[in-house]
Amino acid sequence: MTTIKSTCSRCGDVKLQPMDLALELDPAEDSGVYRFACPTCAQIQRRPANARVVSVLLATGVPYEVVRTDLITESEISRFAEALGQDADFISMITSTT
């Protein structure tokens, strides 16, 4: 089971499963935002996700939504899909950004 480490602003380090997170992707950008409900305090947390974080989270099976649907194209979807699996070292990467 994949475990994703992140940080709650109230509780500090938390461990999450991919399905606990949701990515908000802007197809006009390489970056986005991911959000999760803290497993300890249930507070919704939102964190910026750069292109690398986005690709890693997608690779672990995190569900996503596109926040600017008017701009999405097949090529954008393909670009995200191509990013899958490029970097499996997601735990150290995510913790290094917090």
Ligand SMILES: [Zn+2]
């Ligand atoms: Zn918390």
